[in-house]
Amino acid sequence: MISLLLIFIGALIFPGLISITKAKLSGKKGPGIFQPYKDILRLLKKGSVYSSTTSFVFQVAPIIYMASVLGAILMIPFGNFKQGLISFEGDFLMFAYMLAFGKFLMIISALDTGSGFEGMGANREALYSMLVEPAFFIVLSSVVMLSGYTSFYEMFTHFHVENYVSWLYVAISVYLLIQITLIENSRLPVDDPKTHLELTMVHEVMVLDNSGFDLGLIQITGALKFAMFGALIGNLVIPPMHLGFELSALAFVVIQALFAITVGFMESFRARLKMIYNPQFILTLSGIALIAFFAVFFITKTI
């Protein structure tokens, strides 16, 4: 329960912090921290418009997408103190495929509109999700190997960091998780959430036809996903520091904030990748994850 609460707090400040960071870095004044939510509130007050070519898939997709992310969040524990609301052996697999299920629905709902643009976006999103999946699993399986358990709570509780080599592993994992989050949330360098050019969009173009309430849901889900990955990072970093309960909770929020600011920094000083280099970039992450994975072999002396 406590992790759910902390993730909600994280999701509340996340989008605002990113835009404030980006605005400050380019010398602008920037919006208030809750501006993204004011926009979402405005959307939620509106009705949705549905094109006559769409079927029920298009109408249910945003809700299921949000539900899938919420379901995944339920599995995330709070460090070594509290397990998630749902917790069982192998729940990290369930976690990954809950997310994939939501994404699958968004993809078919984009195809449902029959628009050339959305098909194009769906195609790209499907490709990138497929490519990023191995990286995510390799990162988590290394934790599984290090701890010897397969549920999130057990994994993070028994994931002991004994020497500096394992801290190195933590550093690599955090780096990978940040990159994976950026890809999953369609941010730079793979996608550009601010672009208005349909031909270059990945995620944005898929939700072009969604409006009003549905669009609001999709945007909230985006923020939740960010905080969810932030919580994963928190779980990886906080338990080995052996802080107390309250301090850990604070550290959780601080990590979310730092994460948001990092994203803001990363998006300010570089251009986006050329689209054909995206798969290459994502595969590189899997490569790095593999290196970490073999490092774990050495740490656990299985080889």
Add this chain to the structure above:
Amino acid sequence: MNKKYNTSGRLTSIKNQQKISLKDIPVLEYEVFYQEVVQILEDVNNHCLSYYAFPFDNKLKFICAISADEEKEILLLSHELEKPDLPLKSIAGQHLAMHIFEREIHENHGVPFEGHPWLKPVRYAFNRKDRKKMINNYPFYKIGGNELHEVGVGPIHAGVIEPGHFRFLCNGETVLHLEIQLGWQHRGVEALFLEKKKLLQRNLLAESIAGDTAIGHNLAFCQLAEALGDITVDKNLEIERVIALELERMAIHTGDLSAFCTDVAYQLGSAVFGALRTPLINFTQAWSGNRFGKGLIRVGGTNYPLTQELQQKLKGILNDFEKKFTEIAERTFNLPSVLKRFESIGAVSTRQVSLLGGVGMVAKMAGLKRDSRYGQPFGAYRDLKHEPVLLGSGDVYARGMVRKLEVEQSLVIIRNLMEKLNARVAPTQPVPAANLKWAGESIAVSVTEGWRGEVCHIAVTDKQGEISHYKVKDPSMHNWKSLELSLRDLEISDFPINNKSYDLSYCGHDL
């Protein structure tokens, strides 16, 4: 008189901003006209400014104006047709650059051109010949095949831009062919020039041909009116006009560089270039009351002289601008992630651009020396000996770099000219002419270099000294084709940055 070409008396040559009696242009047989034009255009230093037809004495009179950049002269050729439905041999068959003019003549007057690649409609003018040709059934180029798909974009776009339809023939993410269909923005500008009789109305019209080239187009009109009305303006005014033109160039180029950065999601560049444009257009506002310089250029005089006070202000702004611009431009054009998006993206070769008759920035980025400031110097440029910036690679990088270098060049030009202004104490002619006595039965050509490239206005007057035909040519007219070629074998997601790097005008093309 031009020595190189005028041996046979088949053509007349004039200077930019000069008028000539219509009778002085020899009317040729089409066969002779054809050979002459084909031969002149063989030389890469010559390119067609405008080729058009208009009804004249129950006949269809064709005028071809060719810019001879080496000689700094405009060559005028003409022929007449009694029956406009007889087929003519297409010059585009020899020089592709003429394709757009022949398409336009075909659309407006129904003249069939034999050997033209494809006489597609240009802009669906209100007064076109065949009213049955509608914008909804434009003949698109098609490729068969199960693997290919078409992506149609527009005419209504996301973001606030003008209407135009883009059709991509794609194989997956790769574009095989792009076709751009324009004409959605047609307002009948050329016909309005005849309808509106007052000088001020025509000024306002010229300023609205392409909103981002308000000064470029209006200057072209004013020079034309001054040529036909026998007005000479003093040096000071010419200098002020050039300063205005260069300021427009700087402001738009800087804004474009910001858009370059936005398109590749480089946030810092986008913000800083965007902020740098503001003081420039704010200065134009302080000067003339309008940020785009509308109202600044008027026939024969000006309502807004560049006072000492304004000059001081401009100097301050430029000094500040230069420092920041250099810094951010250095950073942007050296950032690896940005270069990856700019370099060798959407490259066109010098040969392609010269085939298409590219002008202005499009010519310069591909290494083709076409700049009216150099080729057809006008106003204060006559004393400047302008040397255009040339790049060779023809890609997005070159198009960005041309802008950066031109901004730096404009800075030098403006500073030089302001010194000349300081040296002269005589105030600018204060009052613009309210009315003009136009020379009868004459033709005049006026060419200016707007930020996009060569802007050409041609007017013909009748016996009473009324404008009987007005022709406008915006550089976008030739250059759109170059964008189409840039997209060949490129990823479709690189289209926006390419489109922005050309930044062509829809309404300038559609008129």
